[in-house]
Amino acid sequence: xxxxxxxxxxxxxxxxxxxxxxxxxxxxxxxxxxxxxxxxxxxxxxxxxxxxxxxxxxxxxxxxxxxxxxxxxxxxxxxxxxxxxxxxxxxxxxxxxxxxxxxxxxxxxxxxxxxxxxxxxxxxxxxxxxxxxxxxxxxxxxxxxxxxxxxxxxxxxxxxxxxxxxxxxxxxxxxxxxxxxxxxxxxxxxxxxxxxxxxxxxxxxxxxxxxxxxxxxxxxxxxxxxxxxxxxxxxxxxxxxxxxxxxxxxxxxxxxxxxxxxxxxxxxxxxxxxxxxxxxxxxxxxxxxxxxxxxxxxxxxxxxxxxxxxxxxxxxxxxxxxxxxxxxxxxxxxxxxxxxxxxxxxxxxxxxxxxxxxxxxxxxxxxxxxxxxxxx
Ligand SMILES: *[C@@H]1O[C@H](CO)[C@@H](O)[C@H](O)[C@H]1NC(C)=O
Ligand SMILES: *[C@@H]1O[C@H](CO)[C@@H](O)[C@H](O)[C@H]1NC(C)=O
Ligand SMILES: *[C@@H]1O[C@H](CO)[C@@H](O)[C@H](O)[C@H]1NC(C)=O
Ligand SMILES: *[C@@H]1O[C@H](CO)[C@@H](O)[C@H](O)[C@H]1NC(C)=O
Ligand SMILES: *[C@@H]1O[C@H](CO)[C@@H](O)[C@H](O)[C@H]1NC(C)=O
Ligand SMILES: *[C@@H]1O[C@H](CO)[C@@H](O)[C@H](O)[C@H]1NC(C)=O
Ligand SMILES: *[C@@H]1O[C@H](CO)[C@@H](O)[C@H](O)[C@H]1NC(C)=O
Numbered sequence: 001x002x003x004x005x006x007x008x009x010x011x012x013x014x015x016x017x018x019x020x021x022x023x024x025x026x027x028x029x030x031x032x033x034x035x036x037x038x039x040x041x042x043x044x045x046x047x048x049x050x051x052x053x054x055x056x057x058x059x060x061x062x063x064x065x066x067x068x069x070x071x072x073x074x075x076x077x078x079x080x081x082x083x084x085x086x087x088x089x090x091x092x093x094x095x096x097x098x099x100x101x102x103x104x105x106x107x108x109x110x111x112x113x114x115x116x117x118x119x120x121x122x123x124x125x126x127x128x129x130x131x132x133x134x135x136x137x138x139x140x141x142x143x144x145x146x147x148x149x150x151x152x153x154x155x156x157x158x159x160x161x162x163x164x165x166x167x168x169x170x171x172x173x174x175x176x177x178x179x180x181x182x183x184x185x186x187x188x189x190x191x192x193x194x195x196x197x198x199x200x201x202x203x204x205x206x207x208x209x210x211x212x213x214x215x216x217x218x219x220x221x222x223x224x225x226x227x228x229x230x231x232x233x234x235x236x237x238x239x240x241x242x243x244x245x246x247x248x249x250x251x252x253x254x255x256x257x258x259x260x261x262x263x264x265x266x267x268x269x270x271x272x273x274x275x276x277x278x279x280x281x282x283x284x285x286x287x288x289x290x291x292x293x294x295x296x297x298x299x300x301x302x303x304x305x306x307x308x309x310x311x312x313x314x315x316x317x318x319x320x321x322x323x324x325x326x327x328x329x330x331x332x333x334x335x336x337x338x339x340x341x342x343x344x345x346x347x348x349x350x351x352x353x354x355x356x357x358x359x360x361x362x363x364x365x366x367x368x369x370x371x372x373x374x375x376x
Contacts, residue, residue: 019339034179050082050147051129052091059092059123061116062170071094077103078126084154086148089243092124101241111144113168115176140179160247161189162197171196175226181248186226190374194268194305198253201225201243201372202234202331204345210366213348218325234345234373237329241284249375252282253305254334256343263353265311265343267302267335275301278319282330283375292319302335310353312341330373345371 064088071077074093078104081088089112092104110125111132117125130145130152137143137154143259144167145152157179158164164176173191177184178199189199204218218232222243227233235243243249253268269279278301280286292298298319304310316335324332327347336342342351349356352369 010320043077050078051127052078053129053133055117055125055127057119057121057123058117058125058247058330059094059120060090060106060108060110060113060125061118061120062104062106062108065092066107067103067105069103070100071103072100077101077105079127081105081126088128090128092123093126094120094123108170109145109210111142113170115168115171115174140182160197160376161187161191161199163247164189165191165195165197175229180222180243183223185223188226188228192268193253193307198374198376199225200248200372200374201240202226202371203228203231204234204331204350204371205231206350206366206369208233209368212348212366214366217328217331217345218319234331236327237282237284237331238327240282240330240375243375244285249279249283251376252279252330253376254343255372255374256369258352258354258367260367260369261353263312264307265310265312265353266305266308267312268305270301270303272300274298275303281320282334284326284329288320288322288324290322293322294318298335312343312353315341316343331371 006314022098045065065117066084067080072174077091077093081091087107088105089109090106092102092106094102094104096102108116110127116144128145128147130147131150132143132152135143136152140157141154142157143152143154158167158176159179161176161178164171164178170229171189171191173189173196175186177186177187179185188200188203190196190200206214217234219236220227221236222239224233225235240249251268253266255266257264269275269282274297277289278284278292281288287335298315298316299314301319312335314321316337318336318338319334320329321333331345333342334344336344339355341353342349342355343353344351350366350369350371352371356367
């Protein structure tokens with residue numbers, strides 16, 4: 001999000017080096033902590049200070065601020081921030097219906113968690129002035145201020161959900177703009193499952209049972225990754241090695257659920273040699289290996305994630321299928337037990353732990369279900 005800082009009011013708060021004795025006030029900070037170091041130790045003006053800019057009508061939304069308490073006036077809130085010696089990175093000041101304000105001292109700012117800044121009419125968000133306000137970094141870089149010594153760092157803009165996660169450890173799942181080969185691409189990141197950092201590369205759903213031959217699979221390219229929101233998009237696997245070149249892929253994750261089967265599958269390629277080789281096959285970097293068929297070791301290529309309540313793990317014997325077209329590798333037969341349990345999307349088959357070959361007379365073709373594909 002971009003702001004025109006000049007339209008917001010600008011304040012300076014100074015704390016002189018006096019002995020502040022607050023005692024042990026609930027959830028407030030101990031006094032006598034220096035923030036910006038005075039430039040001249042022998043100066044008569046031996047003080048700590050911050051400059052702040054107000055974003056009126058905004059709040060940087062966090063459920064657990066560093067401190068959260070009522071104050072009689074705004075000055076008191078900003079002074080509390082100064083006393084944290086850099087732990088405080090921004091402030092929310094919420095006007096109470098009674099006299100006074102709710103003062104929230106935050107360990108985050110709009111640079112690391114821009115998505116948390118939302119409008120809220122009774123709140124003002126205070127940014128500590130910093131060098132990033134002058135946009136010193138390159139076009140493809142992100143600026144993160146360091147408030148202690150008033151410097152900044154430029155980071156490459158994230159090119160994957162796992163990099164977003166590193167920059168914004170508290171980010172919640174949702175859509176993010178990442179930079180792929182200099183281009184902005186909006187992607188969905190699962191920031192929750194197994195530590196988060198998963199980029200969704202396929203979201204396919206059947207919302208109604210339909211006993212006719214399903215429509216062709218909705219295959220698209222990297223620029224259209226935001227189409228996962230439709231529940232009707234899967235990335236052309238041919239593009240995965242390209243994606244991998246811009247944003248290394250260590251793991252592939254497969255999720256599916258079909259009420260008619262009744263088990264949630266959520267598994268990820270493991271870090272065993274078989275798991276890594278098979279992951280490299282799925283993302284188009286490795287040729288198919290016939291030893292992946294009828295192989296008792298096949299289940300060791302994957303690990304179950306916590307929400308997987310299926311019984312598949314020790315039962316599958318086959319990974320991938322020979323001679324599959326490169327553009328369908330990721331989602332075509334990721335794992336299977338011949339004629340019984342198949343996982344993935346393939347021509348007219350939509351399988352999730354079942355065997356759903358074309359049998360219109362049986363009417364088991366297009367049954368309600370959801371399939372999700374992720375990389376990390
Ligand atoms: C200024 O503050 C620092 C840190 O508390 C202290 O070491 C120094 O003696 C102070 N200087 C003056 C002139 O008070
Ligand atoms: C520090 O402050 C003293 C007293 O005000 C002054 O004489 C001295 O030149 C200052 N030093 C610097 C580096 O600004
Ligand atoms: C702000 O409130 C503090 C006590 O919370 C008080 O000491 C101070 O004088 C007040 N300042 C103004 C400008 O009202
Ligand atoms: C991505 O960038 C576009 C264009 O600036 C913007 O409209 C969109 O809201 C951004 N998406 C996210 C998730 O921030
Ligand atoms: C069932 O599938 C056919 C072929 O894909 C499609 O034309 C039809 O609209 C679908 N019916 C429903 C109710 O979704
Ligand atoms: C995936 O598709 C479903 C529709 O079937 C949709 O409700 C869901 O929000 C989509 N997931 C994402 C992350 O967009
Ligand atoms: C996948 O992408 C390749 C290369 O861009 C293209 O030739 C192929 O037709 C695409 N496949 C599908 C199913 O869209």
